[in-house]
Amino acid sequence: MWLAIAALILWLAGYAVLCAVKPFAPCGRCKGAGYLQHFRKQRTCPRCHGDKLRLRVGRRMHNAWRRTREAGTRPMPERTSR
Structure with a gap:
């Protein structure tokens, strides 16, 4: 159990x-x-909008926590100095 x-x-620390x-x-x-191919027709990926990269789930959670905080x-x- 401890293991x-x-x-x-x-694993969480590494992530x-x-x-x-x-x-x-x-x-x-x-x-x-950055694109999807359907029957020889290419279209821009709707998930990443052709950027090829997406923000990781852990980073999205961190950003939401930081904004809320x-x-x-x-x-x-x-402070005003006198």
């Missing part, structure tokens, strides 16, 4: 580092090509 928990924590270092991953729908945190009052 499984340690493995999970290690967090990966999201911080490389926040974008190849699009899973077009496999990073910033929206709920009161700004620090500016």
Whole structure:
């Protein structure tokens, strides 16, 4: 049991580092090509809009958490020196 928990924590830490270092991953729908091919007809990938990359799920969660935290945190009052 402890080994499984340690493995999970290690995996989560590794994924967090990966999201911080490389926040974008190849699009899973077009496999990073930027387009889809249907019956010899190419069209732009609707998921990545031809950018070939998508923001990772972990990075999306981090950005949402950061925006929520910033929206709920009161700004620090500016100190005036006397």
